[in-house]
Amino acid sequence: MSEFNKTIKEPRSFGKSAKRLWYNSRNWAGDPTATLGLILSLLAAYLILAPVLLMLWDAITVDFADQVRTGKLEGAFTTYYFERALTSPIAKYIFWGPLINTALVSLVVICSTLLIGGILGWLVSRTDLLGRRWFSTALIVPYMVPSWTFALAWMSIFKNRTMGGLPGWLESLGFTPPDWLAYGFLPIAVILSLHYVPFVILLVGNALRQFDSQLEESARTLGASPLVVARKIIFPLLRPSIISASTLVFAKCLGDVGVTYIIGAPVKLDLLATSLLRTISTGQDGMSAVLAGAIVILGAASVLIDMKLLKAAQRFVTIGSKGSLHRTTELGVWKWPAFGFAASFVLIGAFTPIFALFLTTIMRMPGVFTFDNFTLDFWVGRDLITTALPQGILITPEFWSAAWNTVWMVGLASIGAGLLGLLVGYIVARSPFRILGAFLKQVTFLPYLVPGIAFAAAYLSMFAVPRGPIPSFYGTGYILVIALLASQMPFASRAGIAAMMQMGKDPEEAARITGAGWWRRAISIVLPIHRGALVSGILLPFISGIKGLSLVILLAVPGTDLLTTYAVRLVDFGYTQAANAVSIMICIVAFAGTWLGQKVGKSNLASGIGG
Numbered sequence: 001m002s003e004f005n006k007t008i009k010e011p012r013s014f015g016k017s018a019k020r021l022w023y024n025s026r027n028w029a030g031d032p033t034a035t036l037g038l039i040l041s042l043l044a045a046y047l048i049l050a051p052v053l054l055m056l057w058d059a060i061t062v063d064f065a066d067q068v069r070t071g072k073l074e075g076a077f078t079t080y081y082f083e084r085a086l087t088s089p090i091a092k093y094i095f096w097g098p099l100i101n102t103a104l105v106s107l108v109v110i111c112s113t114l115l116i117g118g119i120l121g122w123l124v125s126r127t128d129l130l131g132r133r134w135f136s137t138a139l140i141v142p143y144m145v146p147s148w149t150f151a152l153a154w155m156s157i158f159k160n161r162t163m164g165g166l167p168g169w170l171e172s173l174g175f176t177p178p179d180w181l182a183y184g185f186l187p188i189a190v191i192l193s194l195h196y197v198p199f200v201i202l203l204v205g206n207a208l209r210q211f212d213s214q215l216e217e218s219a220r221t222l223g224a225s226p227l228v229v230a231r232k233i234i235f236p237l238l239r240p241s242i243i244s245a246s247t248l249v250f251a252k253c254l255g256d257v258g259v260t261y262i263i264g265a266p267v268k269l270d271l272l273a274t275s276l277l278r279t280i281s282t283g284q285d286g287m288s289a290v291l292a293g294a295i296v297i298l299g300a301a302s303v304l305i306d307m308k309l310l311k312a313a314q315r316f317v318t319i320g321s322k323g324s325l326h327r328t329t330e331l332g333v334w335k336w337p338a339f340g341f342a343a344s345f346v347l348i349g350a351f352t353p354i355f356a357l358f359l360t361t362i363m364r365m366p367g368v369f370t371f372d373n374f375t376l377d378f379w380v381g382r383d384l385i386t387t388a389l390p391q392g393i394l395i396t397p398e399f400w401s402a403a404w405n406t407v408w409m410v411g412l413a414s415i416g417a418g419l420l421g422l423l424v425g426y427i428v429a430r431s432p433f434r435i436l437g438a439f440l441k442q443v444t445f446l447p448y449l450v451p452g453i454a455f456a457a458a459y460l461s462m463f464a465v466p467r468g469p470i471p472s473f474y475g476t477g478y479i480l481v482i483a484l485l486a487s488q489m490p491f492a493s494r495a496g497i498a499a500m501m502q503m504g505k506d507p508e509e510a511a512r513i514t515g516a517g518w519w520r521r522a523i524s525i526v527l528p529i530h531r532g533a534l535v536s537g538i539l540l541p542f543i544s545g546i547k548g549l550s551l552v553i554l555l556a557v558p559g560t561d562l563l564t565t566y567a568v569r570l571v572d573f574g575y576t577q578a579a580n581a582v583s584i585m586i587c588i589v590a591f592a593g594t595w596l597g598q599k600v601g602k603s604n605l606a607s608g609i610g611g
Contacts, residue, residue, distance in 0.1 A: 440493070
């Protein structure tokens with residue numbers, strides 16, 4: 001080959017980077033991976049990055065309704081919303097009060113979940129707890145129940161006449177609960193703690209299951225007391241799991257709106273999430289952008305702190321092997337107290353709320369346990385003496401409309417998230433241009449840093465009005481589908497990336513040599529091999545979307561209600577029994593979805609802690 005032809009085929013004068021780019025570009029035409037990566041990057045930027053940036057932009061530009069107050073034209077730069085949120089006379093009601101309440105609730109929830117979850121995680125992973133295998137699954141059940149259904153159950157039992165309407169169980173039995181027990185800080189903290197304890201059980205239980213118990217045995221042999229063993233060995237080894245659990249619980253508390261919306265409203269207690277909901281419902285776009293931005297910053301900061309602390313905790317990592325010892329601690333005289341503690345958590349955290357909700361749905365008057373007070377009217381009755389609900393939910397068209405909306409909207413979003421997650425994983429693992437993979441990996445993780453209520457606010461900023469050729473989606477089901485899809489991308493993309501990273505290139509290369517094109521390879525090789533990852537990437541978002549409220553409460557309107565928002569609207573009308581019946585149906589769907597996901601995916605949520 002002549003020197004001239006070599007120069008044409010290989011730009012050696014530009015060094016190794018230019019050669020690598022040259023070879024990659026030659027393969028680009030035959031392999032659409034780079035093109036697909038570019039398309040996915042643009043789509044992710046539009047559906048995830050752009051709404052968040054646009055929402056933050058609203059915080060520093062004048063809204064149409066505030067031109068007179070600011071003395072500036074619409075779209076002009078302003079600090080008015082920051083001043084109103086941080087330094088105005090109403091700042092303590094809009095921002096500072098909710099911020100302090102959020103911090104206090106989160107602190108109590110983190111401490112209580114670490115204490116309860118740590119003990120339960122240790123019991124099911126490192127002791128001879130009675131019924132340990134059953135408890136390893138049963139202790140996870142409270143998270144399968146939507147958090148706001150706990151709030152409905154609490155209201156059914158402890159409600160007093162502060163709210164008006166039907167009395168709670170205790171009031172019907174002759175005891176009127178005080179406001180501090182019925183509403184506000186205490187019940188919010190208790191409900192969120194019960195709901196998020198399973199996170200700590202899973203994380204701490206898995207960590208305890210992993211490290212070698214010979215370390216503890218060696219320390220005890222050398223004369224170390226149990227307190228010294230815990231302080232010098234167990235807690236340092238558990239530090240990464242404790243940090244991750246604390247961060248995860250804080251992020252969840254930051255974005256949870258349903259519990260505070262139901263329990264905090266009677267005593268006018270707001271967290272940042274409900275304060276954001278109120279500003280949006282009153283049309284304060286600039287103020288809602290400031291509050292949403294604060295939630296995003298807090299969520300992102302917690303994750304960054306988590307990453308920093310986890311990096312510092314790497315020095316405590318131990319590596320087990322086939323020779324590792326995982327000795328089970330004998331509880332002895334503590335066996336029955338430990339069993340009672342675990343059983344009490346399952347009873348209080350799962351059975352009691354669901355049972356209480358069900359009982360209220362078959363009682364005309366809550367808390368009156370007489371035969372003539374039981375009825376199925378709220379399920380299948382007709383000609384009920386109500387204004388907006390003249391018949392039971394199972395024969396109410398609005399219920400079935402909400403159920404159908406839930407199925408098709410959440411289902412379509414979940415399928416889309418699963419497929420896109422697998423494609424993102426493929427691009428990250430196979431793209432010749434690493435910048436595309438790195439960009440997709442980071443952007444698809446962004447919704448994890450943005451609590452659901454703030455992400456919904458971002459979508460309102462983006463799609464509530466027409467923008468260029470894109471029409472307004474507000475009031476349609478499409479905005480819910482897109483928002484649900486985008487919000488679930490962190491889970492779907494991580495499942496896809498993990499799966500694709502484990503598959504070598506040999507199967508595809510063999511098919512390529514035989515002449516199979518990219519699409520044929522994708523359908524015949526990639527999809528069958530990663531069917532499990534695709535199923536997980538679809539079912540997990542579906543289960544999460546079925547019971548989620550924080551994201552959809554801002555985006556749904558009466559014509560596009562999901563089961564969750566339909567239940568909340570019934571609460572607003574004061575139809576407690578009907579709202580609880582809808583909640584029971586949501587729990588049934590969530591349990592069925594979880595069971596189906598574990599069967600299809602051949603996995604068990606509790607498999608790492610002894611299940």
